[in-house]
Amino acid sequence: MSRKDPTPATLKALFAKSGNRCAFTKCSNAVVDDLNIFVGEVCHIHAVLKKDARFDPSKTDDDLRHYDNLILMCHAHHKRIDTRADLYSADSLRLMKSVHAAQYDHGQFSVDTSVLTQAALQIVQDDWEPHLDSAIEILYYSIQRERVSQGEMNHVSSNVAGITDAQLFVTYTKLFKKLPPADQLDLYREQQEWRAQRDVYAQKQIESHGGSLARLEYSEAFSEFTKLRIEDLKKRITFA
């Protein structure tokens, strides 16, 4: 658990006062469904990251993970308050939360460990981004000299293709995490199809069939195609 993640005790308290309803005014969406699946979201009033909603640099990690900074909502309302932070100030959200909690003062909604685990689960922490660009730079640097063999060129380009693919994997996972379940399934299928297309595309770029350049041509096309996909998915993360 990162120092920024809420503790199980904090999550338990949040659920207890939620009445198993999204805290957004008049929303009746459950946060835990009849199969004990956590379908809601733990939202931050002040975001953890600078680029996100209602970020306040004066907040410490302890403030960010504190009960007072968290609010349980359905996916649609989480998206609404974070996308239009201009309409939903920290004060207005705290008010919304306290009015909602007052309604459920008596009905203590209790959840089991499975729900707490689901609520604490983050596939990829938002502030975790491996710096693979420099690994690619070093690979290219290693062939910046005279008399580089075809074998070395092939080796470097196929490694760059692998690293670029890893960068795509990270971006894909981050987007996946931000989507509601129905859209996750669409993205999964789309990605499967895209991977098949990438292979077809890269195969087509091979001009020297049977020659020693074939592997280089394939890897370079593979990397180019992958980079475009990374850019596309990154844009979609911003709007998800």
Ligand SMILES: [Zn+2]
């Ligand atoms: Zn809602």
